[in-house]
Amino acid sequence: MSFRGLFIAVVLSTAMIVSAFVLQSKRPRMEVDRPTADLVKATGKCADCHRHETSAVVHEFEMSRHAKAGVACLDCHQPTKGQEPYDHKGFTITRKLTSNNCRACHEKQVDEYMRSRHAAPAWAAVAGTADFTPEQVAFSEAIHKGAVERPPHPLTAVEGMAAINKGCRQCHDVGKPNPDGSIGSCTACHARHVASVELARLPETCGQCHMGPDHSQLEIYHESKHGVLFNAQRPFMNLAARPEKLTTEDMPLPTCATCHMSGLEGEKFTHDVTQRLSYFLFAPVSERRPNYEAGRRNMKAICLKCHTNPKIQEFYGGAEGVVRSTNKLVKEADEIIAGLRKDKLLTPEPFDEPIEYLHFDLWHYGGRTAKHGAYMGGADFVQWHGYYEIVSKMAELKKSAEEIREKAGKAEGGPKPALAETEAPKSGELPADVFPPSAKPGGEADASNTPK
Ligand code: HEC
Ligand code: HEC
Ligand code: HEC
Ligand code: HEC
Numbered sequence: 001m002s003f004r005g006l007f008i009a010v011v012l013s014t015a016m017i018v019s020a021f022v023l024q025s026k027r028p029r030m031e032v033d034r035p036t037a038d039l040v041k042a043t044g045k046c047a048d049c050h051r052h053e054t055s056a057v058v059h060e061f062e063m064s065r066h067a068k069a070g071v072a073c074l075d076c077h078q079p080t081k082g083q084e085p086y087d088h089k090g091f092t093i094t095r096k097l098t099s100n101n102c103r104a105c106h107e108k109q110v111d112e113y114m115r116s117r118h119a120a121p122a123w124a125a126v127a128g129t130a131d132f133t134p135e136q137v138a139f140s141e142a143i144h145k146g147a148v149e150r151p152p153h154p155l156t157a158v159e160g161m162a163a164i165n166k167g168c169r170q171c172h173d174v175g176k177p178n179p180d181g182s183i184g185s186c187t188a189c190h191a192r193h194v195a196s197v198e199l200a201r202l203p204e205t206c207g208q209c210h211m212g213p214d215h216s217q218l219e220i221y222h223e224s225k226h227g228v229l230f231n232a233q234r235p236f237m238n239l240a241a242r243p244e245k246l247t248t249e250d251m252p253l254p255t256c257a258t259c260h261m262s263g264l265e266g267e268k269f270t271h272d273v274t275q276r277l278s279y280f281l282f283a284p285v286s287e288r289r290p291n292y293e294a295g296r297r298n299m300k301a302i303c304l305k306c307h308t309n310p311k312i313q314e315f316y317g318g319a320e321g322v323v324r325s326t327n328k329l330v331k332e333a334d335e336i337i338a339g340l341r342k343d344k345l346l347t348p349e350p351f352d353e354p355i356e357y358l359h360f361d362l363w364h365y366g367g368r369t370a371k372h373g374a375y376m377g378g379a380d381f382v383q384w385h386g387y388y389e390i391v392s393k394m395a396e397l398k399k400s401a402e403e404i405r406e407k408a409g410k411a412e413g414g415p416k417p418a419l420a421e422t423e424a425p426k427s428g429e430l431p432a433d434v435f436p437p438s439a440k441p442g443g444e445a446d447a448s449n450t451p452k
């Protein structure tokens with residue numbers, strides 16, 4: 001070969017090598033990265049191939065405590081009892097994972113969750129009993145009487161399936177029953193692949209569902225001193241601390257999880273979010289829960305890790321006052337509606353007359369929000385989104401009831417009171433439409449029983 005030929009060959013091959021390097025360096029990072037030897041050992045071929053196919057899944061998994069603890073893809077993805085096997089690249093996996101895929105390793109958490117209103121009651125609220133086995137109904141009814149054995153909320157019929165599937169069910173699927181006989185999938189607060197307590201402790205995680213005008217917990221939290229200070233001090237906190245070891249040094253401020261679930265400084269950590277509650281605050285008229293005393297004790301034990309007893313007593317006293325006074329207002333509105341129904345001035349169907357929406361907004365937005373604001377430190381929600389909504393809606397409701405009576409020619413001699421005290425309906429006569437039996441008024445939230 002001539003010198004010229006040799007020169008061209010050297011230049012060409014150098015150029016090829018350089019461009020190969022340039023090209024290689026320009027390829028997306030996940031295509032050139034190889035999984036670490038440990039990860040390959042733990043996850044085998046799944047991670048290797050899925051790094052190309054669905055890189056985010058593998059990356060999320062790599063960040064998890066599961067990856068560090070040597071849990072493999074197949075530990076979760078293999079079919080358990082009752083799950084349909086699916087042949088996949090030489091492996092047998094299941095395409096639909098449920099809480100049963102976590103149960104083998106986290107039985108305690110699954111059992112606690114099953115006892116909470118996040119399980120069957122959440123789904124029954126929007127879908128009734130139809131999707132549950134009789135055993136599931138019996139199990140949950142024994143704990144939450146009337147919360148599963150009930151028809152779907154009547155709004156579902158008014159709005160139709162398109163709205164229900166993309167609306168109600170997206171939040172209420174936290175308790176959806178699965179074909180394998182289990183309930184839920186555990187991913188609402190932990191996500192699929194990071195499976196982290198840090199994520200579960202963030203207010204926004206709960207706020208995926210706990211927000212909006214009918215249950216403004218996230219907004220209330222962000223307005224509260226707790227929320228404001230949490231946001232300011234978050235960089236100094238250790239949100240990944242193990243639940244059994246969580247101290248006020250890790251988290252000097254509470255998030256939703258701290259008050260409702262965490263095992264702060266030796267308190268029992270629980271997946272039963274019902275355990276620390278004393279009232280059915282979500283109901284139009286809030287009764288005490290069957291575990292009223294224990295619920296208060298459990299929650300106060302958490303407050304007392306950071307506050308003094310007199311402060312907490314005072315706080316609870318004020319909040320119970322709000323429960324009593326909103327109950328009174330909501331009952332007044334209930335009686336106006338019941339009076340119209342009794343006089344056959346309204347159809348028996350719910351949600352087909354404007355005044356029924358007014359009544360619903362009064363307690364469902366105003367009433368509930370005032371109570372939630374009082375218990376979680378949101379003054380604006382007690383006042384402007386709460387009581388103000390109740391009293392202004394009440395004025396509209398009274399006017400509208402009067403007009404209905406006038407129109408029906410029953411208002412001779414000027415507007416009369418909708419219903420005299422003595423005619424007030426008993427709790428059982430309240431329209432079945434507005435609320436599930438579990439939450440019907442009846443047991444009064446009377447002062448006699450309130451600790452001074
Ligand atoms: C040789 C490459 C390869 C291997 C090995 C592999 N996968 Fe996949 N996997 C894919 C591809 C490609 C898809 C997307 C298939 C599609 O779009 O239909 C997929 C899809 C999936 C899905 C979604 C299935 C669905 O239809 O809903 C899951 C779950 C899954 N893989 C898990 C795993 C697990 C767990 C392993 C290891 C036991 C594994 N994969 C091994 C390539 C692979
Ligand atoms: C802690 C249990 C767990 C582990 C470990 C796990 N997965 Fe998953 N994975 C899930 C769950 C839960 C889903 C959601 C399944 C469903 O929709 O029913 C899922 C879904 C997927 C999907 C479908 C994602 C989509 O959005 O289409 C793929 C692909 C997948 N996993 C791959 C993997 C691979 C690869 C690994 C190992 C690197 C792995 N998983 C490890 C629990 C796990
Ligand atoms: C996927 C949606 C979703 C997420 C995420 C979620 N919840 Fe819920 N939660 C619900 C639904 C729906 C209900 C109402 C259940 C019912 O019908 O009584 C509920 C009810 C509750 C209740 C009342 C239980 C009772 O007995 O009345 C508490 C307390 C609660 N959740 C706390 C939390 C906390 C704390 C978090 C975050 C760590 C959280 N939730 C995350 C959907 C969710
Ligand atoms: C953004 C998420 C979300 C959507 C959408 C949603 N809910 Fe809820 N729902 C919740 C949460 C969270 C609670 C718990 C409120 C509380 O305890 O303060 C709840 C409580 C309830 C309750 C009272 C608790 C019970 O078990 O009786 C009923 C009834 C209910 N929802 C029905 C519905 C219906 C019907 C729809 C659709 C028309 C719907 N929800 C849409 C999140 C949602």
Ligand code: HEC
Pocket residue numbers: 065066069071075076101102103104105106185186187190195196197198240242
């Ligand atoms: C094969 C057993 C196994 C399976 C299956 C499994 N896990 Fe885990 N999980 C573990 C181990 C081991 C740890 C780590 C405990 C430790 O570090 O001491 C863990 C830790 C966790 C943590 C705590 C993470 C943290 O940040 O501290 C969560 C949350 C979790 N798992 C959720 C799940 C969920 C949800 C599923 C089902 C989708 C699941 N796990 C399936 C074994 C498993």
Ligand code: HEC
Pocket residue numbers: 203206207210217218219221226254255256257259260276277278279280281282283295296299375376
């Ligand atoms: C400082 C502690 C604290 C924090 C933080 C907190 N809560 Fe609460 N929460 C309470 C108390 C106290 C009650 C009323 C308990 C009772 O019934 O005695 C309550 C009530 C509730 C209820 C009402 C249940 C019903 O009966 O309708 C829900 C749902 C709820 N909280 C969710 C949340 C969510 C979601 C967050 C975060 C965005 C949050 N909480 C933050 C203390 C807290």
Ligand code: HEC
Pocket residue numbers: 099102103106109110111113118174184185186187188189190197200201242243244246257258261262263264269271
């Ligand atoms: C409502 C949100 C929520 C749901 C739903 C949920 N978790 Fe959790 N989980 C949490 C929170 C919050 C923590 C951390 C508690 C704390 O702060 O001490 C946690 C912690 C854990 C841990 C860590 C325990 C440890 O000792 O390290 C495991 C494991 C776990 N959850 C498994 C599950 C399983 C399995 C399911 C399904 C049955 C599930 N979780 C459903 C919120 C949730």
Ligand code: HEC
Pocket residue numbers: 225226229248251252253254258259299300302303304305306307312315377
């Ligand atoms: C992890 C610690 C922690 C927990 C648990 C906790 N708090 Fe707080 N709380 C704080 C801190 C810190 C502040 C801010 C005090 C300041 O202004 O310096 C605060 C502020 C408050 C305030 C407003 C300031 C004031 O003193 O008027 C109220 C009210 C309050 N907490 C009530 C409660 C109640 C009720 C509970 C239980 C349901 C509770 N807290 C649980 C740490 C906590």
